[in-house]
Every structure is written in C-alpha cells, then in structure tokens.
Amino acid sequence: MKLMYDLPEVDKAALEAAASGEKTMYVIPFNIVEDKFVNGWTCVTDKRIYCILDGKVLNSFDLAKCTVFSTEVLYGNCAFYAVIDGITTLICRFLSGRNLPRYSVLVQVCESLAEKCRQKENPGEPVVNNEAERFCPTCGRPFIAGSKICPFCRDTKEVYMKLWGLTKGLRLMLFFPLFVSAISLIIQFVLPLIQKIAVNDYLTNESIRPVSSLADPNLRAFVLIFMAIIAIDLVSRILGVLQSRVSAISGNKFTLMMRTLLYEKISTLSISSISRKSTGDLMGRITGDVNVVQAFVTGQLPSIFSQGASFIFALIFLLILNPVMSLFVFVPIPLVVYLVAKFWSIMQNRNVKNWVLAHHVNLFLQDVLNGIRVVKAFGNEEREIATFHKRTDRSAEYSEENAKLFDTVFPILGFAVRLGSYLILFYGNYLLFTGDMNYGDLHQFNSYANIIYGPLLWITFIPRQISAFLTSLGKVLEILEEEPEVSDIGLPIDISIEGDVSIRNVTFGYDSYNPVLEHINFEVKKGEMIGIVGHSGCGKTTLINLLMRLYDVTEGEILIDGVNIKDISQNALRSQIGVVLQETHLFSGSIRDNIKYAKPHATDEEVVNAAKMANAHDFIVNLPEGYNTMVGEKGYSLSGGERQRVAIARALIHDPKILILDEATAALDTETEKLIQDAINKLSKDRTCFAIAHRLSTLRNADRLIVLDKGHLAESGTHQELLDLKGFYWRLVMAQRQDSGMLTQTAAAKEAGDAARKQKVLAKKNG
Amino acid sequence: MANNNTPVKTDKKEEIKKDNQKAEAKTDAKAEKAADDEEIDSEELFKRRVSIDMTTENSWFSASAGGLISLKIINAEGVEEFFERVVLRRSFPVTAPDEFISVREPDTRLKGRGAEIGMIRNINNFDKATVDLLNAELELRYFTPEIKKITSAKEKFGYNYWEAETTAGSVSLVLNNPFGNIRKLEDGRIFISDMDGNCFIIPDPTKLDRQSYKVIEIYI
Numbered sequence: 010m011k012l013m014y015d016l017p018e019v020d021k022a023a024l025e026a027a028a029s030g031e032k033t034m035y036v037i038p039f040n041i042v043e044d045k046f047v048n049g050w051t052c053v054t055d056k057r058i059y060c061i062l063d064g065k066v067l068n069s070f071d072l073a074k075c076t077v078f079s080t081e082v083l084y085g086n087c088a089f090y091a092v093i094d095g096i097t098t099l100i101c102r103f104l105s106g107r108n109l110p111r112y113s114v115l116v117q118v119c120e121s122l123a124e125k126c127r128q129k130e131n132p133g134e135p136v137v138n139n140e141a142e143r144f145c146p147t148c149g150r151p152f153i154a155g156s157k158i159c160p161f162c163r164d165t166k167e168v169y170m171k172l173w174g175l176t177k178g179l180r181l182m183l184f185f186p187l188f189v190s191a192i193s194l195i196i197q198f199v200l201p202l203i204q205k206i207a208v209n210d211y212l213t214n215e216s217i218r219p220v221s222s223l224a225d226p227n228l229r230a231f232v233l234i235f236m237a238i239i240a241i242d243l244v245s246r247i248l249g250v251l252q253s254r255v256s257a258i259s260g261n262k263f264t265l266m267m268r269t270l271l272y273e274k275i276s277t278l279s280i281s282s283i284s285r286k287s288t289g290d291l292m293g294r295i296t297g298d299v300n301v302v303q304a305f306v307t308g309q310l311p312s313i314f315s316q317g318a319s320f321i322f323a324l325i326f327l328l329i330l331n332p333v334m335s336l337f338v339f340v341p342i343p344l345v346v347y348l349v350a351k352f353w354s355i356m357q358n359r360n361v362k363n364w365v366l367a368h369h370v371n372l373f374l375q376d377v378l379n380g381i382r383v384v385k386a387f388g389n390e391e392r393e394i395a396t397f398h399k400r401t402d403r404s405a406e407y408s409e410e411n412a413k414l415f416d417t418v419f420p421i422l423g424f425a426v427r428l429g430s431y432l433i434l435f436y437g438n439y440l441l442f443t444g445d446m447n448y449g450d451l452h453q454f455n456s457y458a459n460i461i462y463g464p465l466l467w468i469t470f471i472p473r474q475i476s477a478f479l480t481s482l483g484k485v486l487e488i489l490e491e492e493p494e495v496s497d498i499g500l501p502i503d504i505s506i507e508g509d510v511s512i513r514n515v516t517f518g519y520d521s522y523n524p525v526l527e528h529i530n531f532e533v534k535k536g537e538m539i540g541i542v543g544h545s546g547c548g549k550t551t552l553i554n555l556l557m558r559l560y561d562v563t564e565g566e567i568l569i570d571g572v573n574i575k576d577i578s579q580n581a582l583r584s585q586i587g588v589v590l591q592e593t594h595l596f597s598g599s600i601r602d603n604i605k606y607a608k609p610h611a612t613d614e615e616v617v618n619a620a621k622m623a624n625a626h627d628f629i630v631n632l633p634e635g636y637n638t639m640v641g642e643k644g645y646s647l648s649g650g651e652r653q654r655v656a657i658a659r660a661l662i663h664d665p666k667i668l669i670l671d672e673a674t675a676a677l678d679t680e681t682e683k684l685i686q687d688a689i690n691k692l693s694k695d696r697t698c699f700a701i702a703h704r705l706s707t708l709r710n711a712d713r714l715i716v717l718d719k720g721h722l723a724e725s726g727t728h729q730e731l732l733d734l735k736g737f738y739w740r741l742v743m744a745q746r747q748d749s750g751m752l753t754q755t756a757a758a759k760e761a762g763d764a765a766r767k768q769k770v771l772a773k774k775n776g
Numbered sequence: 777m778a779n780n781n782t783p784v785k786t787d788k789k790e791e792i793k794k795d796n797q798k799a800e801a802k803t804d805a806k807a808e809k810a811a812d813d814e815e816i817d818s819e820e821l822f823k824r825r826v827s828i829d830m831t832t833e834n835s836w837f838s839a840s841a842g843g844l845i846s847l848k849i850i851n852a853e854g855v856e857e858f859f860e861r862v863v864l865r866r867s868f869p870v871t872a873p874d875e876f877i878s879v880r881e882p883d884t885r886l887k888g889r890g891a892e893i894g895m896i897r898n899i900n901n902f903d904k905a906t907v908d909l910l911n912a913e914l915e916l917r918y919f920t921p922e923i924k925k926i927t928s929a930k931e932k933f934g935y936n937y938w939e940a941e942t943t944a945g946s947v948s949l950v951l952n953n954p955f956g957n958i959r960k961l962e963d964g965r966i967f968i969s970d971m972d973g974n975c976f977i978i979p980d981p982t983k984l985d986r987q988s989y990k991v992i993e994i995y996i
Contacts, residue, residue, distance in 0.1 A: 084919060086973075086974075096860060106972035107972050161950075361994045
C-alpha cells in the first residue's frame, strides 16, 4: 500500500517552504474540507504533520505534542484525529474505501514517530506497508475485490484471449457453425441467381415455346434447374440440422465445462472471499451468467461472421446489378435502423424495469413466507396481503403496458422495414414497363435487397448483447481469476496429528490494518480441553478459524505438534480436526449419510458408535426410519438439540485428534445441554478440545480457560484460578449469575475462601 | 481491572497467587462485613451512565479548541460534568435528521464503545448559536452531497462508472451493483452509495435533466 505519494509541483513547493530541513516520511491524500471534495495531502515529516491543499499549508501540527492518533468512520467519509496537548483535534477528513487502510497504518506509524520525537530519537526510515493496493494505478478506480483487475482499464482483447483459452477442446465444434454459415451464405447468393436464370431464360422466354415434347432440351434444362433449386434447399436444411446439433452439443459442453470450472474454483477459494459474495450472487454466476456467455459464444459469435459477410456481399451484388435502384434500398434504411434501435432500447429499459418489479414481488414473497410465523404472531396478515396486492398490481400494470406498447409498435416497425421493398417494387415495375429491366433481374435484385435487411436489423441488437455478454463474462472471469488467499505450500506435509497446539504471538485481522486478534500466545497439551470465553466480537471464532486455517495469520505462527500449519496440507489438517458449529447444517439425505459425511467409507458400526458417543443414538433409533430418516431441506425436521448431536456425531466419526466446538450448545435447553455436555466430556478424553461458549457453565469441565478481550488474551487459567484472580472472567461469571438470578443462592453456598476474595476487592477499592 | 489487557502467562500465575494470599491475610477481619456487601459491590461494577434528556437547562455545547464539540452538563445525579469532546449521532439520519440526536462519548481503541451522555429530542429546541454549531458538526459526520447532474455513465464488465456534478464538486462514482447501490427512499429521494463508501442523495429525481434522469431511471 502506497504511503508516499508524489506531490504535485505547487504542493511540493509549499511543503518545502514550510518544512525546510525536515525529512518527509509519509504523504497520503485527504479528500474533504468542509462540504467540498478536494485533492489535499497529509504530509508527515520527522517533526510535524502538514495538511497541504492547492499549494497552501492549511494546518500543521507539532508531532511531539501529539499523543493518541485515531481514525473514525463517519457516514460517507472518515476523519483522522490526534490528541494535541490533551485536546482531540481534527487533522483531516478523507474518503472511506479509498484511504481508510492508509490512515489506519498512519495512526500506528505516527504514534511511534511522535514518541520518538519526544524522546529526541532518530525517526528511522519510513515504514513500508506490503498490503496490496486496491485501486488501479492508472485510473484510480477500484479493482475487482480480491484481484488486481480494473474493469475500467481492462483490455477487451485480453478478455477475449481469456475466453479463447477457455474454449480449449471445443474449438473444432465452435468452428463448425462458421463453416456451415459460409456454405449457407454461398447458397443464399446462388439461389437468386439460379432463380433468375429460370425466370429469364425459361419462364418469360417466349422464343422457346411451345415445348414440343418431353425430350426438348429446353424443358430438360429447366427440370435440371428446378431440381437444383430443390437440391440446394435440401442441402441447406441438412446443414441447418447439422449445425443445430453441433451447436447444441458444443453449447452444452461449454456450459458444463464453465460450470465445473467455476464450481471447482469457488470450492477452492478461501472462506474470506466466498463470504464477501452472497449465495444468490454465486448461484447467479454459476447458472445465469454462464448461460449468457455460452449463448453468445455458440450462437452470436458465428452470426457476427455470417451476418457481416452477407451484408457485404449483398451490398456488392446490389451495386453491380443496379446502382440507381440500390439507392431506393438505402434511402429508408437509416430511418428504419434508427427507429428499430430506438424501439429496442426503450423496450429493453422497460423490460429491465419490469424484471425489477417482478423481482421485488419475489423478494417480498420470500421475505414474508420465511417470516410467516412472525406475521401471524403479530396478526399482520391483512397488512401483508395489502402490501402484496400493491406490489403485484404495480408489476402487472407495468407488464400490461409493456405488452400493449410492444404489440402496437412492432407491426408499425414491420411496415417501416418493408418500406424499402415497396420502393424497389415500384421503381422496378416502372423499369419493367419501360423495358429497361427484365423480370428475372428484378426478382434477383429483390432477393438481395431482402437479404441486406437481416444484418442491418441484427446490428441494432448486437451492442446490447455484447454488453450483456461482457458483463456476464466479467463476472465469470472475476471468480476464475481470483487467487485463493490460503493455499498449500509447494510440498505440504501430511502429518498424523497428535494434538499439541501452540499459538505463538498470533496477530490477525480480516483486513491487515484492522487487527481482530493481537499478540495471542498460548500452548495446549495433547488431550486438554480449552474453553475460550469473552464478549461477542472479541475474536473467539476468529481464533478457531485460524486454527482450522480458513484464514492465514497476519503475524506469528500456529504450530500443531511443532509443525507450522502452513506447512501441513489443508486436506490433512482439516480431515483430522472435527468441528461442530453453532449453526449446524445438515445436508439433504439420511442421518446415516450426514454422519458419514466426514468419513464416506465408514461402516454402519462406526456410524452407530459415533452416534452413541454423541448421545444421539437413542433419539435416532426412535425415529420411524432410524438412521435412514431423511433430514435436510425436504426431510424430517429435527429439533435444534437433535441436529446438534448429529453434527457432533459427524465430527466424531473420523476420530479427530482436535475437536472444535464453536457455541455448539448455545441455543439448547439445559437438559439437552446436559446430554451434549456428557457427550463432549466423553469426547474430550484423549482429544485436544477447543470449546467456545457464552454460557460459562458449559465450560465447567474445561482444563483451562482462555479469556479474550478486544482481541487480546486477557487471562488464562483454570476456572478456580480465574475466579481467584477477580479479573475479567470473574466479571463475566458475576454478570451471568446476576442474569440468572442465582446470585443469592450461590452466595449462600459459598466456601469460606470466597469471602476473603470479596474482601480483596473491597480492599482494592479502599486503596 | 488493571490486568485487562496484559496477557497472563503461566509464569505470572505464581505472582497472582501470592497476591491473593496477601490480600486474604490482610483482610480476614473484614470478611464478614464484606459478605453482605457482595451484591452492592457487583452492582457497582456493572453501573452504566444514565443518559439525560438534553435541554438548554442542563447542557451547554461549545466549539472545542480542536475544531470539535465540547460539552458541559448537569448529569442525572445533579453533578456538573465536562467533556472535552463529544460525538453526535442521528438516530434517524434518513427520516428525522433533526430529532433524537444521541450525544455520546467518543469510541476509543482502549475503552471500546463510548456511552450515551444524553439525547437531544429536537435540535431546534436549542438556541440559534448551538443549533448552528451542532448542525455544522452533523453535516460533517453525515457527508452526503447532492447529485446535480450525471455527466457520463459507462458500463464495463458489469461495473458502472459515473461522472457526476455534486454540491461538493465533481466526483467519479463506481457502482458494482446498481440495483443494490441505488435506493429509493420512502419520501421519493434517491440514495446512492458507491464502492468507495461515498454516499450521495438526489432530492428529487424528476428535477434532474433528461440525460441524468435516464441513467438512474431503470433502477428506481
């Protein structure tokens, strides 16, 4: 990430004048002053901070007096503050997306710089940040997320080359339509020629009549011509059939290949990039966008060739045949093409809007049907019916209007298109009367004139189709080109995990400038059960994600049995870690299939054993179809606790050495939790187990607790040790006891030691 | 709570234990009294600031030396308090920008979210000078220039690139999903957020020139 921009000349001069003898360390832009966008620069030297705008120094601040620096995300912009002499001071404001990461780094570097200023230490060299830039260096517009591609600057040629690369193995089939259209093109032009001969030399030729017998050479020649016309028609139809068949095959293959490629890619992408996109968006790309690309590649691409060629040929033929009459073709053409293009553009806009309205109805339905319990619970059926009426009415009205418009304008346009033909007919007949043209020539001319309209009208659609195609192609390539953030090293190790885990000085943020976890250190021995507690948003789940290597740590390392997890193959790592998440997803299929998910070749005996360990066996055998009961979207609906236990069985079946329970029991009643607790206790024997829980009672059996607070490791130790400490954990416990109204009870049952501990707090308070 | 942010490693545990023993020895005598105090004690731990209803009687805003807002209040307990810097947040930035202004302590990295000091029911209940001061601060925080004209709109690979004239000067917008980025508000205004996190508003789309209106037409 760039922290040292090149200043424009005037600003540079201003900085040099103001800060002579100071060393410029960082120069980054700021964008807003008062209520206007500006191009200003925040310049940090080894002594002061300068805000420079249009060759003037707006403000400057003495670094030695600055203590705490901070950024704040406002609405539509962000601000950069420093505390100067104890007073929070606004330094500048800037655009969020563009410069927040930069300023977040600046906060850190300025703080150390200010400290050095106070200590009169050498400021050292400017810090270099290696995070990738998210904006195109040429145009300054944002890159596609997770890539270095700027759609604006991207070369269309390069995109077509990429597409060409994707058609590997299908090229022959893609070229077949070109070959066929070349032949049909020739036929298209030969046919009028033969027809002309038939008309001029035989049908209207009075000199060859009467035909005396069947053996007359003229009649035989005519029959031959007649047969040729039939043969040509036949050939072109057969070619048409062939082309359709080949197109169908190549189109299907292309779609299949693109979908598989996309699906493979999405599966290998890291969670971070998948979670940036919604499921609906990803599905849209795999189905909709691939279809658009395929339709264009197998359908429109060959026609660009054939339509273009037939236009040029028809034009040449018309000019050769009769230059004057060609004018009659071309006079109405601009008008017709303009009208058609205009009409389609209006229709297109209206169709998009129609689609949006219909889409809103769908969204509304989805929303309300999903929340139908809430609607009924609040007795709001009437209101929702009214809303639904309003929306469907609007959508229906609009589509009715569209249909009316289309049905009125389309026939009129059709007439306009024919206008040229009427003119030709008129002038041609005039020439026939004067004897300047014969009937066959007129027929031939008319045929070519009809041909030329095809490509012309086609051209009015094509820009839209190209734009839709490029949009879809862009979306498809966006995924195909994304680099997975987490990837295996060259020769990953397949180790068999024992269960020792050490987290060493781990710092991590989903964006490197905004750390979620900072300097986390702890060691876990094989077979220990570790509870992770803390307020929501303190980084518990993040820590678990790092352990599974769904993300890579920014700093520090995570070792399993002394091996850095980056060196272990992702496959080996995850196949030996069992995970139960708060939201258990069971796939459509039987319970047996779901339990076997983690180990596809497991025997039924193993399935039953895993279920028994998870305390799930009893409820499963009581289901009518036992282990074969279908669950998931369309199946039997299990209760939360039952699903949870199936998920635990699934995590257990491959006998993982490390087990992770992320809020696995959060939503359950105490009795079910007890069952699952017992299950967990059984499990955690000779397994390293990490458990996250809000309900602290869930963790009462943990060997050790790790308490996280705002990304830091606040405390660690056993339940008792942490209570004795009277620190963060103790507060959490107290809060939960208060919540559950158990305070008085527990207080009564206190041991003598507890009283003394309370005393300590009191002593602290009294000084 | 001094230990909050310092990682406690295994070697430190010894110390803590010693600490506890000392405390126990020192305070044994008071043990009994403390048992009764437990409830009050922990209640005090979870005490939150009581948000006041801000009026000209109990709140005095002023511009701080750092270009921000300072505040003096008489708090719920009748005690005078001074804040070097407060942060204003609109509860309903879209539907009621002048009402329910939450006045808060700033969020900090160490303490986390700042607490609400008080709520201004309606900003216009204050005197003119204060209203101007508060409005100036609110307009900085809620920076939404009005779009006056869209001078160019291009689409490339599904991304929409606009050039627009706004009340804050000319800008380039990049929309990656116009159907999501452009929102029609209940009162007919159009709200646009771009990939950079900028927010724009079009107060009345029908008053735009034809060219600009055509760009946004299909999205609204």
